[in-house]
Amino acid sequence: MNKSILINVRCMGNEFSGVQRYTEEIIRGRCCNMVRPPSILKSGIMGHLWEQICLGLMVSPKELLLSPANTGPLFLKNQILVVHDVATLVHPEWFTGLFSLWYRWLLPKLIKRVQRIVTVSEFSKGEICRTVGVSPAKISVIHNGVDVTSLRFTYDSEVGKVMKDLLDKKYLLFVGSLEPRKNLTRLLEAWGRVNFEDISLFVCGGSVGRVFSEDQLCFSQKNVEFLGRVSDVDLAHLIGSACGFVYPSLYEGFGLPPLEALITGCPVLVSDIPVMKELFSSVGEEQPGIIFCNPHCVDSMVEGLVKLVGLSQDDRRSHILNGSNLAEKYSWQKSSSALWDIVENEYLVLQGVVI
Numbered sequence: 001m002n003k004s005i006l007i008n009v010r011c012m013g014n015e016f017s018g019v020q021r022y023t024e025e026i027i028r029g030r031c032c033n034m035v036r037p038p039s040i041l042k043s044g045i046m047g048h049l050w051e052q053i054c055l056g057l058m059v060s061p062k063e064l065l066l067s068p069a070n071t072g073p074l075f076l077k078n079q080i081l082v083v084h085d086v087a088t089l090v091h092p093e094w095f096t097g098l099f100s101l102w103y104r105w106l107l108p109k110l111i112k113r114v115q116r117i118v119t120v121s122e123f124s125k126g127e128i129c130r131t132v133g134v135s136p137a138k139i140s141v142i143h144n145g146v147d148v149t150s151l152r153f154t155y156d157s158e159v160g161k162v163m164k165d166l167l168d169k170k171y172l173l174f175v176g177s178l179e180p181r182k183n184l185t186r187l188l189e190a191w192g193r194v195n196f197e198d199i200s201l202f203v204c205g206g207s208v209g210r211v212f213s214e215d216q217l218c219f220s221q222k223n224v225e226f227l228g229r230v231s232d233v234d235l236a237h238l239i240g241s242a243c244g245f246v247y248p249s250l251y252e253g254f255g256l257p258p259l260e261a262l263i264t265g266c267p268v269l270v271s272d273i274p275v276m277k278e279l280f281s282s283v284g285e286e287q288p289g290i291i292f293c294n295p296h297c298v299d300s301m302v303e304g305l306v307k308l309v310g311l312s313q314d315d316r317r318s319h320i321l322n323g324s325n326l327a328e329k330y331s332w333q334k335s336s337s338a339l340w341d342i343v344e345n346e347y348l349v350l351q352g353v354v355i
Contacts, residue, residue, distance in 0.1 A: 085253030
């Protein structure tokens with residue numbers, strides 16, 4: 001690994017979510033020159049101060065910094081920034097006031113400043129261009145991936161008695177952080193209308209946390225079980241045993257959870273937002289195991305839930321084949337290789353080498 005290429009891993013000191021997962025995957029198996037703050041400066045305002053002041057001073061003019069988690073030192077041009085989405089710019093109301101103000105101030109300036117932008121979908125690329133006004137030529141698109149081997153290995157692992165009891169039930173599964181854009185409020189309203197007597201809705205996800213606005217959620221409905229955060233082993237078992245996977249998100253830069261479910265053979269109900277159409281276009285929108293709904297319409301969700309539960313065994317078997325097609329298209333190995341090719345090229349550009 002080129003020691004003049006540094007990786008900003010400040011995000012790895014925070015609560016584990018999508019950007020931490022991404023960072024973990026792109027550095028897996030690589031001898032990386034990682035830079036991170038001391039433990040007392042890893043999060044909150046102190047973490048941002050370290051990133052903006054200390055980190056920027058660590059990088060010399062001939063070194064290149066990769067910042068994989070939506071943020072980096074503003075005054076450092078010799079930097080590749082991975083922007084997963086621009087939700088803070090498009091929907092600031094989903095975030096707390098201070099967090100929203102900070103990113104609405106920082107992100108447009110940072111996107112314009114850095115040497116290269118990488119994002120995770122064509123949809124996100126379009127959103128960045130539309131909201132910030134940068135040239136499409138500055139932005140490279142590299143889709144996220146799924147580690148199918150890891151999922152299958154995990155699924156073979158043992159689970160505890162409590163999880164075994166859950167797996168014996170018939171259920172639909174929702175996985176996601178409990179933030180407004182995941183649209184859990186409408187999903188719970190739709191669930192209250194369908195009245196499935198023998199099917200539960202399992203909700204897996206972390207708390208709202210300090211950066212998201214509060215969404216009024218009620219888990220007291222019949223046949224709704226809030227499982228909180230679960231281990232990777234338990235999650236793989238939950239996906240593998242579910243009747244279906246539900247993901248009615250209002251806005252995503254990519255949408256990894258339903259992709260993982262699809263690849264492991266679990267049929268899904270997803271929002272008909274542009275990024276979902278982009279991700280699942282390779283297997284076709286009319287496939288029986290991929291059901292789209294309008295995330296703003298509870299009636300549409302109700303219809304989708306009924307379709308998902310009513311899928312025939314033949315539809316479910318054909319869906320497993322579709323998952324194999326997606327697994328070939330989306331892999332972390334491909335994503336990581338493509339990203340590091342860009343990093344190496346941008347490093348050469350920084351050194352004045354004509355490519």
